Every structure is written in structure tokens, then in C-alpha cells.
Amino acid sequence: MLYNLLYPLSSEVGIFNVFRYITFRSVWALVTALLITILVGPAFIRFLKRLKFGQVIHEDVEAHMQKAGTPTMGGLLMGFGVLVAVLLWADLTNVYIWLALLVFVGFGIVGLVDDWLKVVKKHNKGLSARAKFAGQVLVAGTAMFLLIEQPAFDTHLAFPFFKALYPDLGWFYLPFAVLVMVGASNGVNLTDGLDGLAIGPSIVAGACFAVFVYVAGHVEIAKYLRIAYVPGMGEVAVFCGALVGAGLGFLWYNAYPAQVFMGDVGSLSIGGSLGFVAVMSKNELILVIVGGLFVVETLSVILQVGYFKFTGGKRIFRMAPLHHHFELKGIPESKIITRFWILSILLALMALSTLKLR
Ligand code: 57M
Numbered sequence: 001m002l003y004n005l006l007y008p009l010s011s012e013v014g015i016f017n018v019f020r021y022i023t024f025r026s027v028w029a030l031v032t033a034l035l036i037t038i039l040v041g042p043a044f045i046r047f048l049k050r051l052k053f054g055q056v057i058h059e060d061v062e063a064h065m066q067k068a069g070t071p072t073m074g075g076l077l078m079g080f081g082v083l084v085a086v087l088l089w090a091d092l093t094n095v096y097i098w099l100a101l102l103v104f105v106g107f108g109i110v111g112l113v114d115d116w117l118k119v120v121k122k123h124n125k126g127l128s129a130r131a132k133f134a135g136q137v138l139v140a141g142t143a144m145f146l147l148i149e150q151p152a153f154d155t156h157l158a159f160p161f162f163k164a165l166y167p168d169l170g171w172f173y174l175p176f177a178v179l180v181m182v183g184a185s186n187g188v189n190l191t192d193g194l195d196g197l198a199i200g201p202s203i204v205a206g207a208c209f210a211v212f213v214y215v216a217g218h219v220e221i222a223k224y225l226r227i228a229y230v231p232g233m234g235e236v237a238v239f240c241g242a243l244v245g246a247g248l249g250f251l252w253y254n255a256y257p258a259q260v261f262m263g264d265v266g267s268l269s270i271g272g273s274l275g276f277v278a279v280m281s282k283n284e285l286i287l288v289i290v291g292g293l294f295v296v297e298t299l300s301v302i303l304q305v306g307y308f309k310f311t312g313g314k315r316i317f318r319m320a321p322l323h324h325h326f327e328l329k330g331i332p333e334s335k336i337i338t339r340f341w342i343l344s345i346l347l348a349l350m351a352l353s354t355l356k357l358r
Helices: 002-009 013-018 022-050 062-068 075-089 095-121 130-147 170-191 199-216 217-223 233-253 263-280 286-290 292-311 322-328 333-355
Strands: none
Touching: 002 075, 013 022, 022 075, 022 199, 022 233, 022 322, 075 095, 075 233, 075 263, 095 130, 095 170, 095 233, 130 170, 130 263, 170 263, 170 292, 199 217, 199 233, 199 263, 199 286, 199 333, 233 263, 233 286, 263 286, 263 333, 286 333, 292 322, 292 333, 322 333
């Protein structure tokens, strides 16, 4: 909004020229979202506690019993920070910004309904798996149908490391893109089982994608790096900046020992929008590296469930997702979290290095 209001006045007030720069606005979107979440956080957590929006804790992992009553739905706080920061700092004539917000809010609503049923209605399981999946597919599908309308829309798939490999998926691209978004949202959700475990790698992924969208939207850099050029995509860096800022502000309170959990409203919206940013900027497969930790956590569940069924009751891990396995081996929670963060930074750096390798 500031860009749309103030940049046109830059010929009269020279300083307003600074609003032209995506990097400047991305940094300030980050700072704005960070300050909002940190400052509003204490009142919001008190509010959740007053409403008794406490997380129901399962008994399977004993160490988690002390977390009983920790308020959840902290994703609403992040959502507020992201929305204010993006509306303030982004170019509101950019269609990709609105599409990113649509996905962020849409997945958030699916998560909110789930949280509401679990926490407020005390409906133990929340939304049924089928209803949740249908909601996710509906949001992802709607966003894809709107994305198809964009002139730069491309059904090719870019492979990291192999720049010559650029197959056209045609109509198959649509279900593929929906799968990427739904998979990413569920991956973040499954990872969200220890304090700061999901938000740390989400912040790293958001920062990494800020770089990817910026270069994808920059005609010269994209040409130099020989990656797909998507006009207007650079603006999405403002969205990524806001996501990183809100994530850092939330981490302030979600850091071990957590004062608040993000809930499905947080995990689904973050995961879904990271997936969509990857799709829009033609980095669908890079997401597997950037979000490698979410992929590994998801794979651990698939393997565990599959092996359990196949062998009639045997397990590969002490418990899935993988973080529970390490917990049950006696590794302290804070150590597991920090190590997972280190791995996510390593993966992000590897993903960034592919920019040069293609
Ligand atoms: C969400 N939610 C946390 C919190 C958070 C198929 C199966 C593998 C599914 C999986 C599952 O349900 N995963 C989805 C996991 C829960 O956190 C809430 O949920 C929100 C995210 N959706 O924001 O509101 C608990 O996680 C802990 N937590 C923290 N700090 C945080 O910052 O400590 C969360 C955030 C919280 C808190 O204890 O209550 C969750 O784990 O429920 N199911 C599982 O993960 C279960 N695994 C399992 O059953 N494994 C089996 C089979 C089926 C694969 C096996 O290995 O044999 C575990 N869930 C729990 N305990 N609670 C089992 C152990």
C-alpha cells in the first residue's frame, strides 16, 4: 500500500524513490511482521488462555504431559502479522501477491476449522482426514486455476542440477502442483510436534524462497543464472519477508519451553503457501531440498505406517514422525530441535547453491 501511495510521489519527494526497491520493502515487511507478532504476542497468549484454548496432550510421549494447557492457534498471531506487513509493504497491483495471500488465508481457514473442532468443541480428532484433504485440495485447486490465467504460466518442470531437463507436464502439471502444496502443508503439520521444530525450518525456507523469487523476477539475473524468468515474481519476496518476520516473532514465544503452539491454522497456512511460492516461481522440485526436513518427517510416517501394516505390527522407528523416535531414545527436546534447525540451514544452503550449478 505504501508503494502504491508513496512511490508515485517520488518525483516531488525524492526519498519516496526508495519504495521502488523490492529488497527495501521485503526487509521492512520482515521487521513489521516481527514487531507485530512480538508486541501483540503477550496479550494474544493471555487471550487464548482466558478462552481456555489449551492444547489437548496425548499420553504416548511422557515428556509432553508437562505441556498440558499450553495455548494453541498461535498461527492466528502470525497470520495477523503477515497480512498487515504484506498489505503495508507490497505492490498491491501485483497478482502474485494476492494469490499468495489467498493460499495463505485459505489453508489457514482449513487449519482453523480443525483447531476449532479439537480445542473449542473438544472434538478429539478435529476434522476428518478426508474433509481436511478436501479443503486443502479446494484451496490449492482454486489458486492453480487463477494462476493458469497468468500470461507467464508455464507447465514445464525445472530440475535442479540439470538445466537441459525441462519437460512439459501439460495438464498433468495441475494435479502435480496441487500435490506439492497439499504435501508441503501436511509436511509442516507433521513436523510441528516439538517447540520451535516446525517454525525454525519454515523461517529458513521462507528466507531461501525470498532469494529464489527475487532472482526469478529479475530479467538479467534470471538470464545469467539460466533459470525461468517470471515477470512480477520478485514482488513475492515481500510476502516471504513477512512470513520470515512473523515466524521469528512467533518463535520468540514458541521457543523451548513454548508459551504457545501454532496449531493447524499456522502449520497448514505456512506449508501451503511455501508450496505455492515454489510452484509460482518454478522451483517445485527445489522445495524438496529446501523443505527436506519436512520431507524426511513425512517419509518417516509413511515408512512406519507401511512397515507396520506389511509386517503385521512391527515398527522401524520407536515412534513416527522422526522427532518422536529421537525423543524416545532419550535425546533432550532442545537438542533435537537445534539439530533439526542446523540441518534445515544446511539444506537451504545446498538449495541455494543449485542456482549456480544449473
Ligand atoms: C500434528 N500435532 C502434535 C499443536 C501444533 C499419522 C500420524 C503420524 C499423524 C500424527 C499427527 O497427528 N500429526 C499432526 C502433530 C501436537 O501439536 C499440536 O498440533 C499442532 C500442529 N498440527 O501446533 O497445536 C503436539 O505436539 C507437541 N508440540 C510441542 N511443541 C510445539 O511447538 O511440543 C507441538 C508444537 C502437542 C505437543 O505435545 O500436543 C502431536 O504430535 O500430536 N501423529 C503423531 O504425530 C503421533 N504419532 C503416532 O501416532 N505414531 C505412530 C504411527 C501412527 C505412525 C507410530 O509411530 O507408531 C504422535 N502424536 C502425539 N504423541 N501427540 C504420537 C505421540
